[in-house]
Amino acid sequence: MSEMKKIKNLKEFSTSADRFEGANLLCPGCAHSIIVREILNATNDPLILSASTGCLEVCTAVYPYTSWDASWIHIGFENSSTAIAGAEAMYKTLKRKDRLPESCKGKSPKFVAFGGDGATYDIGFQWISGCFERGHDMMYVCLDNEVYANTGGQRSSATPIGASTTTSPAGRVSYGEKMNKKDMVQIMAAHGSPYVAQVAPNKWKDMIKKIQKGFATEGPVYINAMSACTTEWKFAPDDTIAVSDLAVDSLVFPLYEIENGTKLTITYRPKNKIPVRDYLGAQGRFKHLFKPEYEYLIDEWQKRVDDYWEYLQRREEAGV
Amino acid sequence: MAEKMELNEMEVWDGNMAASQALRQAQVDVVAAYPITPSTPIVQNYGSFLANGYIDGEFVMVESEHAAMSGCVGAAAAGGRVATATSSQGFALMAEVLYQASGMRLPIVLTVVNRALAAPLNVNGDHSDMYLGRDSGWIQLDAFNSQQAYDLTLMAFRIGEDHNVRLPVMVHQDGFITSHTAENVRPLSDDEAYEFVGDYKPMNAMLDLAKPVTYGVQTEEDWHFEHKARQHADLMTKVFGKVEEVFDAFAEKTGRKYNIVEEYLMDDAEVAIVALGTTVETAEMVAKMMREEGIKAGVVAPRLFRPWPYEQIKKALSKVKAVACLDRSSPNGALGALYNEVTASLYQSDNHPVITNYIYGLGGRDFTIDHAKEIFKELDANAKEGRPTTPLQQFVGLRGPKLSFY
Numbered sequence: 001m002s003e004m005k006k007i008k009n010l011k012e013f014s015t016s017a018d019r020f021e022g023a024n025l026l027c028p029g030c031a032h033s034i035i036v037r038e039i040l041n042a043t044n045d046p047l048i049l050s051a052s053t054g055c056l057e058v059c060t061a062v063y064p065y066t067s068w069d070a071s072w073i074h075i076g077f078e079n080s081s082t083a084i085a086g087a088e089a090m091y092k093t094l095k096r097k098d099r100l101p102e103s104c105k106g107k108s109p110k111f112v113a114f115g116g117d118g119a120t121y122d123i124g125f126q127w128i129s130g131c132f133e134r135g136h137d138m139m140y141v142c143l144d145n146e147v148y149a150n151t152g153g154q155r156s157s158a159t160p161i162g163a164s165t166t167t168s169p170a171g172r173v174s175y176g177e178k179m180n181k182k183d184m185v186q187i188m189a190a191h192g193s194p195y196v197a198q199v200a201p202n203k204w205k206d207m208i209k210k211i212q213k214g215f216a217t218e219g220p221v222y223i224n225a226m227s228a229c230t231t232e233w234k235f236a237p238d239d240t241i242a243v244s245d246l247a248v249d250s251l252v253f254p255l256y257e258i259e260n261g262t263k264l265t266i267t268y269r270p271k272n273k274i275p276v277r278d279y280l281g282a283q284g285r286f287k288h289l290f291k292p293e294y295e296y297l298i299d300e301w302q303k304r305v306d307d308y309w310e311y312l313q314r315r316e317e318a319g320v
Numbered sequence: 321m322a323e324k325m326e327l328n329e330m331e332v333w334d335g336n337m338a339a340s341q342a343l344r345q346a347q348v349d350v351v352a353a354y355p356i357t358p359s360t361p362i363v364q365n366y367g368s369f370l371a372n373g374y375i376d377g378e379f380v381m382v383e384s385e386h387a388a389m390s391g392c393v394g395a396a397a398a399g400g401r402v403a404t405a406t407s408s409q410g411f412a413l414m415a416e417v418l419y420q421a422s423g424m425r426l427p428i429v430l431t432v433v434n435r436a437l438a439a440p441l442n443v444n445g446d447h448s449d450m451y452l453g454r455d456s457g458w459i460q461l462d463a464f465n466s467q468q469a470y471d472l473t474l475m476a477f478r479i480g481e482d483h484n485v486r487l488p489v490m491v492h493q494d495g496f497i498t499s500h501t502a503e504n505v506r507p508l509s510d511d512e513a514y515e516f517v518g519d520y521k522p523m524n525a526m527l528d529l530a531k532p533v534t535y536g537v538q539t540e541e542d543w544h545f546e547h548k549a550r551q552h553a554d555l556m557t558k559v560f561g562k563v564e565e566v567f568d569a570f571a572e573k574t575g576r577k578y579n580i581v582e583e584y585l586m587d588d589a590e591v592a593i594v595a596l597g598t599t600v601e602t603a604e605m606v607a608k609m610m611r612e613e614g615i616k617a618g619v620v621a622p623r624l625f626r627p628w629p630y631e632q633i634k635k636a637l638s639k640v641k642a643v644a645c646l647d648r649s650s651p652n653g654a655l656g657a658l659y660n661e662v663t664a665s666l667y668q669s670d671n672h673p674v675i676t677n678y679i680y681g682l683g684g685r686d687f688t689i690d691h692a693k694e695i696f697k698e699l700d701a702n703a704k705e706g707r708p709t710t711p712l713q714q715f716v717g718l719r720g721p722k723l724s725f726y
Contacts, residue, residue, distance in 0.1 A: 046529045050394065063543050066534035071526035073397050074536035075420045079390035082382065086352060086394025086402075087526055089378040093349040094400055094527065097376060101399065101522065103530035127390065130383035 004212055005044045010204065016041040024067040025059035029230040029237025031244065032056050032143050034201040039112065039141060039223075042211040046070070046109040048087050052080040052119035055150040056143060078124035084113040085136040110215050111138040117158035118148045121182050132191040132220040139214050139221040142184065145229035153232040157182040160252075162297050163285045165232070170288040175297060180304075188222035189258040195219075197257035197267075200226040202244035206255055206267050213257075226253045234284025243282050250279040251309050256316075264315040276302045322347065322376040324510040325369075333505040335498035338466040339405065339431040339491070340365035342473035344374055345513035346429075349400030349520065352380040352391030356410035357443045358495040359433035363405055377401075385410035389417035389428075396426035397535045399525025401477065403428065407495060408435035411449040415456070421488045422457030422551065424535050427480035428488040430458070431473055434597065435495040436683040444684020445495030447596060447648040450625065451657050457551055459489040459559055460625040464600045466503040469493040471576060474508070475566050477517045485562050486523065487555065492625070494597040496684065508574070516573055555627045563624060581632040582621040585611070589618025591699035592637060594662050595646040596621065599680075599687050603646075606692035615700045633665040641703035642674045644695050646716075648681040655713055655726075674702040680716035691716050 007013045019040045026033050032055055040047060047070040051057040057074045060067035075083045088111045094100045115124055120142040128140055147165055148154040155168040160181045164170035168177040189196045195217040199207040207225075214221040228244045230237045247253040248268060255268035277298050280286040289297050325344070333341065340362045343351065353363045369375045378395075382388050388404050396402040406414060411432060421428050437448040453460060461476060463469040472491045480489040493499055508516065524533045539547055563580055571577040584604045586592065593603040600621040610617035620636045620643075622629055637643055643666075647656025654660070659677035666672065678695060681687045695716070701709040711724035 048398070048526055058538050061534050061537045063537040063539045063547075066537070068534055069532055071529075071532045072534050073394060073526065075390055075393050076416055079387065079417070082352075082387045082390035083394035083397075085380070086350065086391035086396075087398035088394075089350045089352070089380050089391065090395040090398035090400045090402075091527060093376075093378045094398075097349070099400070101525055101528040101530070104527045107529060109527070109529065126383060127387050130387055133383070134380065 004216065005042060007042070007208055013041055013204070013208070019047060019068065019070045021067040021069065023065070025062065026055065027231050027237065029240045030055070031145070031201050031227040031229070031240050034240070035141070035143060035225045035227055036114065038201055038204055038207055039211050040070070042208050043110060043215050045215070046104070046107050048084065048091075048109050048111050050074065050080040050084040050087070050113045052115035052124055053077040054116040054119055056114055056116070058150060077119055079127050080113040080115045080119065081124060081128045081131045081140055084111045084138050085131045085134070087111060088136050088138050111136070113138060113140045115140070115142055116149070117142060117144045117146055118156040120144070121157040121184050129191065132188065132193050132222070135219050137218055137220070139223060141223045141225055143227045144224055145227040145232065146181070147229065147232045149229050149232045158184070162289050162294070162301065164288060165285070175288060175294045185222070185224050185258070189261050192261040193220050193222055194260055195257065196222045198224045198226070198253065198255055200244050200248050200253055200255060202241045203248060203255060203268055210257060210267070232285065235282055239282070246274065246279040246282055249274045250276050251305050252276060252279050254309060254312055256312055262320050264312065264320070266312055266316050276305050323373045325374050327507045327509060329506060331505050331507055332502050333466055333470070334361070334500050334502045335463070335466040335469040335493040336361035336433065336500070337365055338470035338505050339473050339493070340369070341507060342470050342513070343403050343431070344369050345508070345510050346401065346403070346474060346477050346517045347377065347514055348403045349377045350380065350392070350395035350402050351377065351404055352382050352388045352395065353404045354382050354385045354388045354406070354410060356385065356407050358435055358445070358499045359405045359407040359431065361499070362431055362433070385413040386417060389414040389421060392428045393417060393421050393424065393426055396421070396428050397424065397526050399522035399527050401481070401520040402426070403430070405431040405433070407433045408437055408449050412437060412452060415452065418453060418456040418458060420536065423547070425486040425551070426488060427486055429473065429476045429480060430488065430490045431469070432490050432492045433495050433499040434492055442683040443495070445497055446682050446684065448650065450492050450596070451649045453490060454626055454657065457487070457555065458626065459487050459555070461489065461491050462596050462623060462625055463491060463493045463498065464598055464621070465498055466501070467505045467576070469498060470505055470507060471570065471574070471578070474513055474517055475570055478566050479559070479562055481520060482562050483521065483523055484558050485554070487559070492597070497598040506574075512573070516570070559627050560629070578623055580624045580629045581636050582623050583636050584619040586618040586620060586636055588616055589640055590616040591642045591696060591703050592618045592620050592640045593644050593646060593692065593695060594620045594658060596625065596658065597648065599646060599648065602687060602689065603692050606689055606696060610693065610696045615696055617696045628661050630665045633662060634669045637662070637666060637673065638669065638671050640671070640673050641706070642676075642699040644676050644678055644699050646678045646680055650679065650682055659713075674706065674708050676702065676708055676710060677713040678716050679713065685717050687717065
C-alpha cells in the first residue's frame with residue numbers, strides 16, 4: 001500500500017531515484033522538467049503516466065529513446081486525460097478480477113496525465129472535463145507556459161492579455177493578445193473535483209505538499225503548474241527560477257488550493273509583494289507594453305491582479 | 321464474478337443485441353463508449369447487462385466517440401481486453417484515434433453499425449463509415465446478418481489478440497437493416513463462447529511495473545516509414561492465415577463456416593455481383609432467380625474488407641465474364657472503392673471480365689430485388705458482348721435523370 005514519502009530537504013528530494021531522466025530534449029532552462037521531476041519524486045508509489053502532444057512529449061520519447069522509467073503513453077494532443085483514465089479503468093477491472101500482473105499486485109500505482117496549456121485550456125478541454133465529471137482516480141497536471149511553445153509560440157486561451165505571440169503579435173497597431181487568460185483552476189474546481197491547486201516549481205515545498213495531498217486524494221485532481229518558458233516568454237535560460245519568483249511574488253500566479261470545489265486556501269503569501277510591472281519587465285513577450293501608449297495596460301493588469309488577490313482572500317475568509 | 325446468462329438454443333436478436341451479447345460473453349475488461357444511432361442499443365444493452373450483474377468489467381460512458389477510442393487505447397495499453405461500438409459521425413470523430421490504436425498495435429474490437437456520413441444528416445445505413453476506416457490499419461470484418469454479427473464479434477477478439485497479429489478489429493453490420501431487425505440467432509453458451517475467445521494474454525502491458533513501457537513515441541523521417549511498413553506487412557502476411565484458422569475453429573465448434581471471400585453459385589457463374597453487407601443476401605436470392613431465366617448468376621462477397629483479399633477475389637472471379645461491383649458509399653469523384661479493389665485484383669489475372677460499378681443504397685435507400693435483377697441482366701449483356709453495354713459507373717434507385725459516368 002502507498003505511504004507518504006518523507007522529504008526533509010531539497011538535496012534529499014533532488015537525489016531521489018529518477019523516473020524522469022535528465023536525458024531529454026527540453027530547452028536548457030525549461031521549467032517543464034523541473035515540474036515533472038518534482039511531481040514524480042513526490043511519491044515512491046509506482047506511476048503510470050501519459051502526456052499530450054507538446055514540448056514534454058516530443059522531447060522525451062523520440063524513438064528509439066525514452067526518458068521515462070515508468071510506463072508512459074502518448075496518444076494525441078487532446079486526450080492524455082482520457083488515455084490515463086482508460087488505463088485507470090483497466091487497473092480497477094484487473095484488480096477486481098485478480099488479474100493484475102504479478103509486479104503490480106498489492107501496489108497502488110498513481111495515474112498522472114500531463115498536458116501543456118494548449119492541450120488543457122483549448123484542444124483537450126472537453127476530455128479533461130469528461131474525466132473529472134466521471135471521477136477517475138487520476139491527477140491531471142497542466143504545464144502552463146501560456147503559449148503553444150512546441151509549435152513556435154502561438155497564443156492559447158491561457159495566453160495573458162498583452163503578450164506578444166506568433167499569432168497575436170504586437171505590431172504597429174496592436175499590443176498583442178487581446179483576451180484575458182481563461183481561469184482554468186476555477187473551472188476545474190467547479191467540476192466538484194476533490195482537489196485543485198495552482199503550483200510553481202520554484203516554491204517546491206508548497207508544490208510537494210500539494211502533489212502529495214493530490215496523490216492521497218481519491219478522485220480526479222487538477223494541478224495547474226506555472227511553467228516559465230525561456231523560449232517564448234523570452235528571458236535568459238538561467239533566469240527560470242528568478243522569473244518564477246517574480247510571477248508568484250507579484251501574485252500574477254497566486255498559489256492556492258481548492259478542496260471539494262469550494263474550500264479555498266491561499267498557500268503562499270509573499271512577504272514583499274512586488275509590482276506586476278517588475279514581472280512583465282523581465283520578459284521579452286511584454287516588452288512593447290512599456291511604450292507610453294500601452295502603459296495603461298500595465299496599470300490595468302496591476303488592478304486585475306490586486307482584485308483577484310482580494311477575491312481569493314475573501315473566499316478564503318468566508319470558507320467558500 | 322459476473323453472473324452467467326442462460327440463453328436459448330435459438331434467440332431472437334437484432335444485430336445490436338447480437339453484438340452486445342458477444343461483447344458480454346467475451347468478458348471484456350474495459351468498454352469505453354458513447355452512444356450514436358444506430359449502434360446506441362449495443363451500449364444500452366451492455367449497460368443493462370452491467371446493471372443486472374452480468375458484467376464485471378469497467379463500463380466507462382465517456383463524453384464523445386473520440387474519448388471512447390482514447391479511453392480504449394489507454395485501457396488496452398494498460399493490458400486487458402477492450403471493445404467499443406460506434407457508427408457514422410462517431411466513427412468519423414474517432415478517426416484520429418483509430419490510427420493511433422493500430423499504430424500502437426492494440427487489439428481493440430470495434431463493432432461498427434454502418435451509417436451514412438453527413439451532410440446532409442442521415443441516420444440510415446450505408447458504407448461511408450466503413451470505407452472511411454479502410455486505410456486506418458484495422459482489420460475489417462463484414463457481417464451480412466445478426467447471426468454473423470454475433471459470430472464475427474466473438475472471432476474478432478481471437479484474431480486481433482493473437483500475439484502474432486496484435487491489430488485492432490472492426491466488425492461491421494448494416495445500420496437498421498441488420499442492427500434493428502430481429503432474426504433467429506443461435507448463440508453459444510457463455511462458457512462455450514468464452515472458451516472459444518480464450519483468456520486475454522497481455523503483451524507490453526503498462527501495468528507490468530517490472531517492465532515499464534513507452535507507448536506512442538515520436539518518429540520522423542528516420543523511423544516512421546519502417547514502423548508503418550512493418551504494420552502493413554503484418555496486415556498483408558499475418559492476418560489471412562489467422563482469420564482462416566479462427567474461421568475453421570469456429571466451424572468446428574458451431575458448424576457455421578465462414579470464408580475470407582464468400583462465394584454463392586460461383587462454380588459455373590458467368591456473371592457476378594460483388595457486394596458487402598445485407599445486399600449480399602438480396603443478391604444471392606436474385607442470383608438463384610436469374611438461373612431460372614437462363615442467366616448463370618453468382619455472388620462474391622468479401623468477408624474481410626481489410627486486409628483486402630486480393631488472391632481470394634482473383635480466384636473467386638477467375639471464370640466469370642462480367643462483374644458488377646456494388647458500392648454503398650458516394651465515391652465523391654472517383655469510381656467506387658469496391659470497383660477499384662476488384663479491378664486491381666483482376667488486372668494481373670488471366671481472366672479479364674467486363675467490370676462495371678453501381679452506386680446504390682446511399683443513406684438507407686432501398687436496394688430491391690428488381691434492382692438486382694436489372695444489374696444481372698446488364699451483366700448478361702456485357703458478358704455476351706464482351707464489352708460494357710452500359711456506362712462504367714451507374715447510380716441505382718436514384719430519382720430524377722439517370723446518373724452515369726464513363
